[in-house]
Amino acid sequence: MKIEVTKPAVRWFKEQFDTEENQYIRFFARYGGCGSFQSGFSLGISQEMPERPLAEYKIEDCIFYVEEQDAWYFGQHNLKVKYSRTKDEIEFESQEITS
Structure with a gap:
């Protein structure tokens, strides 16, 4: 499994979470x-x-x-995190893992 976070999404996280150097942000199933x-x-x-x-x-x-x-939540998919300017929020995109 791979994770990708776009630069606009990183800016959103930094604003919302008031991040510091080497800040850990976890994505989890709920x-x-x-x-x-x-x-x-x-x-x-x-x-x-x-x-x-x-x-x-x-x-x-x-x-x-x-x-x-x-891991069960993602199955055979990678996670891409993007920022939507129109909604002013982040979006999660699943991308099937290819060999």
Whole structure:
């Protein structure tokens, strides 16, 4: 699994989370909401240190990651995080893993 976060999305995170140098931002599976990976679940976001990261993406002093325990949520998909100017929010896009 891979994670990609676009530069506009990184700016959004820095504004919303008041990030510091080497700030960790976790994406995790949570019950409820609507997500593009698993029906009945959506992605949550938190600032916490990783324990057993499955995937990491470092950009502009931010480290985005997913823990191994959330691998089931993503299945055979990568995660791309983008920023929508029209909605002024981030969007999650699933991308099928290709060999």
